Amino acid sequence: MQENGKEVESTTDSGSRTGRLGRRTFLGTAAATGAAALAGCTGGSGDGSGDGDGSGDGGSGTGTESSGSPKQGGTLNWGGAVPVQGLDPHIDTSAASKRVLENIYEEVVALQDDYSIEPHLAESMEQSEDNTLLTFKLREGVTFHNGKEMTSEDVLATYERVQNGDYLATGFFDHVEELRAPDDYTFEIQLTEPFAPFLAKMATAELSVMPAEKAEQDMVEEPIGTGPYKFESREIETSFTMVRNEDYWGASDEDGPFIDTIVKSEVPDSSVRLQSFQAGEYDFINGVAPKDASTVEQNPDARFETQFPKSLVYLGLNCDREPFDNKDARLALDYAIDKEKVAEAALYGTGQTTASPAAPDSPWVHPDLGPRERDLDKVQEHLEAAGMPDGYSATFKIPQSYPTQVQAAEVIADDAAEAGIDLEIQQITWNSWLSDVFTDQNFQATTSSYLALWYPDVSFYKFLHPDGAFFFTNWVNEDYNELVEEARTLYDEDQRAELYHQATEILHEERAGHLFLWWQPSLYAAAPAYKGDIGAPDGSTLQFADNWLDR
Amino acid sequence: MAVEQHREEADGDDGFLSESQKERLGSFARKFRSNTKAMVGLFIVVSLILVAVFAPFIAPYEMNETNIEDRTEAPSVEHPFGTDDLGRDIFSRVVLGSRISLYVGFGAISGALLVGAVVGVVSGYAGGLTDEIIMRVMDAAMAFPPVLLALTLLVVLGPELVNVVIALAFVYTPYIARVSRSAALAERNEAYVESAVARGESDTRIVFSEVFPNCMAPILVQGSLNVSFAILAEASLSFLGLGAQPPRPSWGLMINTGRGFMETAPWMLLFPALAIGIAVVGFNMLGDGLRDVLDPKVEAIE
Numbered sequence: 145m146q147e148n149g150k151e152v153e154s155t156t157d158s159g160s161r162t163g164r165l166g167r168r169t170f171l172g173t174a175a176a177t178g179a180a181a182l183a184g185c186t187g188g189s190g191d192g193s194g195d196g197d198g199s200g201d202g203g204s205g206t207g208t209e210s211s212g213s214p215k216q217g218g219t220l221n222w223g224g225a226v227p228v229q230g231l232d233p234h235i236d237t238s239a240a241s242k243r244v245l246e247n248i249y250e251e252v253v254a255l256q257d258d259y260s261i262e263p264h265l266a267e268s269m270e271q272s273e274d275n276t277l278l279t280f281k282l283r284e285g286v287t288f289h290n291g292k293e294m295t296s297e298d299v300l301a302t303y304e305r306v307q308n309g310d311y312l313a314t315g316f317f318d319h320v321e322e323l324r325a326p327d328d329y330t331f332e333i334q335l336t337e338p339f340a341p342f343l344a345k346m347a348t349a350e351l352s353v354m355p356a357e358k359a360e361q362d363m364v365e366e367p368i369g370t371g372p373y374k375f376e377s378r379e380i381e382t383s384f385t386m387v388r389n390e391d392y393w394g395a396s397d398e399d400g401p402f403i404d405t406i407v408k409s410e411v412p413d414s415s416v417r418l419q420s421f422q423a424g425e426y427d428f429i430n431g432v433a434p435k436d437a438s439t440v441e442q443n444p445d446a447r448f449e450t451q452f453p454k455s456l457v458y459l460g461l462n463c464d465r466e467p468f469d470n471k472d473a474r475l476a477l478d479y480a481i482d483k484e485k486v487a488e489a490a491l492y493g494t495g496q497t498t499a500s501p502a503a504p505d506s507p508w509v510h511p512d513l514g515p516r517e518r519d520l521d522k523v524q525e526h527l528e529a530a531g532m533p534d535g536y537s538a539t540f541k542i543p544q545s546y547p548t549q550v551q552a553a554e555v556i557a558d559d560a561a562e563a564g565i566d567l568e569i570q571q572i573t574w575n576s577w578l579s580d581v582f583t584d585q586n587f588q589a590t591t592s593s594y595l596a597l598w599y600p601d602v603s604f605y606k607f608l609h610p611d612g613a614f615f616f617t618n619w620v621n622e623d624y625n626e627l628v629e630e631a632r633t634l635y636d637e638d639q640r641a642e643l644y645h646q647a648t649e650i651l652h653e654e655r656a657g658h659l660f661l662w663w664q665p666s667l668y669a670a671a672p673a674y675k676g677d678i679g680a681p682d683g684s685t686l687q688f689a690d691n692w693l694d695r
Numbered sequence: 696m697a698v699e700q701h702r703e704e705a706d707g708d709d710g711f712l713s714e715s716q717k718e719r720l721g722s723f724a725r726k727f728r729s730n731t732k733a734m735v736g737l738f739i740v741v742s743l744i745l746v747a748v749f750a751p752f753i754a755p756y757e758m759n760e761t762n763i764e765d766r767t768e769a770p771s772v773e774h775p776f777g778t779d780d781l782g783r784d785i786f787s788r789v790v791l792g793s794r795i796s797l798y799v800g801f802g803a804i805s806g807a808l809l810v811g812a813v814v815g816v817v818s819g820y821a822g823g824l825t826d827e828i829i830m831r832v833m834d835a836a837m838a839f840p841p842v843l844l845a846l847t848l849l850v851v852l853g854p855e856l857v858n859v860v861i862a863l864a865f866v867y868t869p870y871i872a873r874v875s876r877s878a879a880l881a882e883r884n885e886a887y888v889e890s891a892v893a894r895g896e897s898d899t900r901i902v903f904s905e906v907f908p909n910c911m912a913p914i915l916v917q918g919s920l921n922v923s924f925a926i927l928a929e930a931s932l933s934f935l936g937l938g939a940q941p942p943r944p945s946w947g948l949m950i951n952t953g954r955g956f957m958e959t960a961p962w963m964l965l966f967p968a969l970a971i972g973i974a975v976v977g978f979n980m981l982g983d984g985l986r987d988v989l990d991p992k993v994e995a996i997e
Contacts, residue, residue, distance in 0.1 A: 555761050571936040573936075
């Protein structure tokens with residue numbers, strides 16, 4: 145978990161600050177080895193053309209401190225990939241909203257680059273011996289964007305809103321006995337039993353602190369937080385503007401915030417976005433398509449940045465429906481797919497295959513378990529065991545707004561067809577994915593992805609436990625459920641890791657409804673004048689506070 | 696149909712046609728041959744059909760076989776049109792894609808002809824309230840832009856190729872019906888219809904054996920023009936993700952994927968686009984040529 149949970153690589157000059165230098169250099173090396181391993185797997189044909197990701201240059205961005213100290217001011221023109229959705233952090237699930245809200249709201253505790261959790265709006269925190277009482281000493285002098293000072297009353301109101309409403313984190317409050325605010329700067333959480341994921345949940349936007357009067361509303365339309373940037377204006381599906389918070393409690397000459405105004409223009413088409421960036425219209429774009437990664441990398445007038453891992457893409461199999469209610473049918477498909485080839489086809493060497501839902505290189509990853517190798521004899525064996533010796537057919541619903549998943553689906557269907565399994569691709573919109581596949585579970589096979597898997601409870605519980613908020617492939621296994629439930633009560637890393645390793649083995653052996661395809665990075669392109677580390681510790685959002693413009 | 700008649704004429708005297716019919720066919724063939732537009736159109740359409748029929752023999756590679764190591768390769772001797780983002784041979788895919796375009800083009804327009812021509816001729820011959828009701832319904836259907844209407848239908852029916860055929864047949868039916876009606880309207884007052892009525896023939900017989908054959912010319916012209924529109928519409932629908940589904944080699948779908956590679960691999964976009972262009976121009980020229988040849992006014996000027 146400590147090592148390279150997140151890596152920020154850089155190929156041209158990036159103004160990384162000295163504080164992170166050591167880790168970045170180390171990560172660069174780690175990334176290089178990772179890339180080498182990947183190239184080794186895909187280079188079966190011997191032409192070795194798969195090394196275009198160039199992540200071996202990870203360390204090169206570290207020597208540019210001489211380019212000067214951060215400058216204040218300016219307007220950052222950001223060409224954004226997915227339009228900002230809702231502005232209520234407790235209910236909105238979209239990463240696009242989180243990318244802006246991350247700068248407007250803050251939490252009591254915050255995730256660090258090494259995936260550890262430190263007090264943030266709190267000065268200090270304490271856990272009782274039995275891990276059931278969490279006590280936070282809040283910072284004094286923190287003000288909301290409306291000028292009011294933040295006190296324990298606001299924090300309490302925020303948490304009570306989630307506890308008593310129907311929000312993303314509401315389920316977590318089943319483990320909470322009492323919330324208390326004994327004085328203006330103390331906040332206490334009494335848990336009913338040890339519950340390790342609670343602290344991690346507190347570091348997410350699902351528990352962003354808002355003023356008490358906002359917390360009383362069912363839905364937040366205009367976000368008011370304590371963060372380094374203030375919400376200015378928004379035109380739905382067109383643009384979103386934030387301005388620097390002059391009174392930010394954490395403001396400093398080293399950590400910012402520096403940039404005066406951040407304007408996000410919504411440019412959903414990746415080709416249009418890249419072309420506009422190359423024409424100088426934007427200082428920064430997120431969501432560079434993997435196929436364009438090498439183009440940006442070779443452009444001397446652009447910074448190419450990656451943040452790994454961002455998300456896990458999987459093949460979802462509905463275990464309530466034929467043919468995938470049959471374990472052997474699932475295994476047959478697993479053996480039919482060449483995962484390295486699929487990942488290479490979609491990601492052009494920027495991704496990594498996996499057999500575990502836990503973030504790569506975290507202690508929760510099973511050390512000896514890899515994805516199944518393609519094996520057509522095994523496919524036949526399992527097809528026969530499933531009572532379908534001639535193979536089977538299934539529809540394969542793919543969200544068309546994710547071109548990488550469409551590309552992957554074509555390769556998967558080609559591999560499967562060769563093995564006698566007929567997957568009929570059907571492109572659907574993201575909305576029908578949400579209603580048809582996710583909510584109604586009207587599907588046989590699909591693809592989708594997870595974000596924010598830096599803490600293991602999300603990876604193992606949220607998607608794969610029947611009580612998890614995002615459970616939809618209907619794979620149920622009692623042994624697995626017991627393991628991940630027990631893991632939630634443990635605080636010792638080794639003990640927890642052991643349980644997660646066992647759980648991963650069950651996922652693998654039973655071929656759970658999630659067949660993991662790859663981990664992929666966030667890919668960014670920025671103008672050379674745009675300085676500072678791009679991204680945020682969770683791998684998918686953005687923190688602009690320590691970024692600045694050199695012009 | 697026109698093609699068939701043309702061939703029969705070339706076969707010479709088979710005793711099947713009356714002298715006057717032979718004469719008319721002969722004059723049609725003469726005019727058709729001397730019309731460059733019609734001949735070029737015919738040539739393109741016949742070539743397309745031949746390519747579609749013999750596609751599996753022409754295509755050098757398996758159309759859906761992915762080969763990641765050879766992705767986005769520029770056109771070469773090995774891959775005359777280059778390879779796409781998954782290493783598939785674009786030439787093979789364009790060649791096999793002709794089947795999808797022709798299947799949708801002919802399929803949809805045959806359906807539209809079948810329904811539209813009958814409805815139109817009956818409506819035109821009957822006149823009065825029947826005509827009024829049928830034509831207002833057709834006008835209502837024509838008020839929607841064709842691709843938009845097809846799009847809506849496909850959302851309901853589901854994105855499958857056979858549904859594209861059904862949706863486009865539905866969309867183009869009113870266009871055919873309208874032309875058929877005006878043709879029938881003109882024929883209705885001709886002397887031969889009056890004499891048929893005088894002979895006491897039934898309405899059904901008059902419509903289908905007397906009026907209908909005389910309305911064929913404008914219907915055929917409209918039909919062949921609409922084939923080109925249907926081909927274009929299929930490409931648009933597939934481009935939008937509602938037509939043919941991957942990995943089918945629909946030209947529209949190939950253009951959609953190719954769009955993302957415009958700078959790095961322009962051939963992914965170029966060849967399917969050219970194929971659509973050629974097919975559309977071919978059917979358009981054939982339709983235009985047929986109109987020139989069949990239009991009595993043009994004859995009068997001659």
